[in-house]
Amino acid sequence: MSFKVVSSKVAASIDQELMGPVGFTLQQLMELAGLSVAEAVLQQYPVKSSKSQVLVISGPGNNGGDGLVCARHLKLFGYEPVVYYPKRSGREEFYGQLVKQLEFFDVPVLGQGEDNWLEYLEHENTLCVIDSMFGFSFHPPMRAPFDDILSKLKQFEKKVPIVAVDVPSGWDVDKGPIDNKAIQPDTLVSLTVPKPCAQFLKPEANHYVGGRFVPRHFAQKYGFEPFKYKSGDQILKL
Amino acid sequence: MSFKVVSSKVAASIDQELMGPVGFTLQQLMELAGLSVAEAVLQQYPVKSSKSQVLVISGPGNNGGDGLVCARHLKLFGYEPVVYYPKRSGREEFYGQLVKQLEFFDVPVLGQGEDNWLEYLEHENTLCVIDSMFGFSFHPPMRAPFDDILSKLKQFEKKVPIVAVDVPSGWDVDKGPIDNKAIQPDTLVSLTVPKPCAQFLKPEANHYVGGRFVPRHFAQKYGFEPFKYKSGDQILKL
Numbered sequence A, B: 001m002s003f004k005v006v007s008s009k010v011a012a013s014i015d016q017e018l019m020g021p022v023g024f025t026l027q028q029l030m031e032l033a034g035l036s037v038a039e040a041v042l043q044q045y046p047v048k049s050s051k052s053q054v055l056v057i058s059g060p061g062n063n064g065g066d067g068l069v070c071a072r073h074l075k076l077f078g079y080e081p082v083v084y085y086p087k088r089s090g091r092e093e094f095y096g097q098l099v100k101q102l103e104f105f106d107v108p109v110l111g112q113g114e115d116n117w118l119e120y121l122e123h124e125n126t127l128c129v130i131d132s133m134f135g136f137s138f139h140p141p142m143r144a145p146f147d148d149i150l151s152k153l154k155q156f157e158k159k160v161p162i163v164a165v166d167v168p169s170g171w172d173v174d175k176g177p178i179d180n181k182a183i184q185p186d187t188l189v190s191l192t193v194p195k196p197c198a199q200f201l202k203p204e205a206n207h208y209v210g211g212r213f214v215p216r217h218f219a220q221k222y223g224f225e226p227f228k229y230k231s232g233d234q235i236l237k238l
Helices: A008-019 A026-044 A062-077 A093-104 A117-122 A146-156 A196-200 A216-221 B008-019 B026-044 B062-077 B093-104 B117-122 B146-156 B196-200 B216-221
Strands: A053-058 A080-084 A126-132 A162-165 A187-191 A206-210 A235-237 B053-058 B080-084 B126-132 B162-165 B187-191 B206-210 B235-237
Touching: A008 A026, A026 A062, A026 A126, A026 A162, A026 A187, A026 A206, A026 A235, A026 B026, A053 A062, A053 A117, A062 A080, A062 A093, A062 A126, A062 A162, A080 A117, A117 A126, A117 A146, A126 A146, B008 B026, B026 B062, B026 B093, B026 B126, B026 B162, B026 B187, B026 B206, B026 B235, B053 B062, B053 B117, B062 B080, B062 B093, B062 B126, B062 B162, B080 B117, B117 B126, B117 B146, B126 B146
Parallel strands: A053 A080, A053 A126, A126 A162, A162 A187, A187 A206, B053 B080, B053 B126, B126 B162, B162 B187, B187 B206
Antiparallel strands: A206 A235, B206 B235
16 A cells, blocks of 8 residues: 555544634535546546536535535536436535536536436446545445445446545445445545545556645644645645 | 726626625635636746745735635645735634634734735745735725835835736726836736736736636626636636
């Protein structure tokens, strides 16, 4: 293993400190995280001259919010993103605003029951599917409709590459895939610092780190060295 | 003139629509705007092997907030930014959080009466000074302490290049420099779309557009074509 990892517990502490004493807001961190996922997609699955579709599947929490932001940046980069957002959280008003922004950008946002999301998964112009369902605070069991969505992704994973945001959905954050039905992402974008599950990626997978928002002393406090991003890049391929 | 401009009135309408019906938050737009200014600095005044100081002078409003965000990204890019923020607005709690973030990044934030900001202006390691005092909603007269700050910048403008954020401070947004005491920036970073004053830059000035957050139909509604940013870039040199 050539990269440092932090456990799900440490990742939760990092998040709490960033949004507590450090004074970052969720909106700032999510904007930068979503932008970095979009840049990883751009580097790994460049825009084609034909229609470049990307399916983004968002869960109800912060990982889902990263996906919503990512979709907006992808549209600005020249992609045709489509978002499947089956379970909207009422908890956070800001997610509603992210959806509003997507509508303004003419990005389709499908809700639960809109089964045409599957057509996008199967469509030949779909370059990749972004798994932004669950992040480092996920605990089993996987509930509906995400259990079904994941088994559909699994069926198509040889045909449509999966880009996982921070943690592949359904995986144990610390121990990796829980069984042989777990999805195997083609690309992982770890946010701030990889979690232990990143060690269980398939050998040919692409691994990026994004979410460039902590200084050296903060990284070192949590036991890792800052990643050596180049100049103004928001992502680094590990 | 090879670029489209919009008047101060239209710029105000664009802002109101983005943060009203479109659903963007100030925090999101400021994060992206500040990031784009930092990227323009990186392209125009690259980090040197010696200490690369940048002085950021922030005003009390949104233009000042863009500067605060920019300073944080500059630090992540390898610069040693110093912020002079003489008149903090009590209006917007978020600005206090931006300052808190800078303290966390060990970026000095000088307040009114801390006259050592002048030492940074004069220091040989200072690569440029960022003018984020006032933006498109400024109306004369220029009040203290910004009148004095601007005359100091004017004295040093042949020695330390000025990077103006959106509108050079003290200029008329639509008509440009108001007299021969006005500063002449070396670089202007127009946000979303240039304002008419950009036509009055000195011929050798560098002009970037940043703040990549509007889709084609929105640009066209306001009478300009979207700028042709390359791939995932957040800035475009005009």
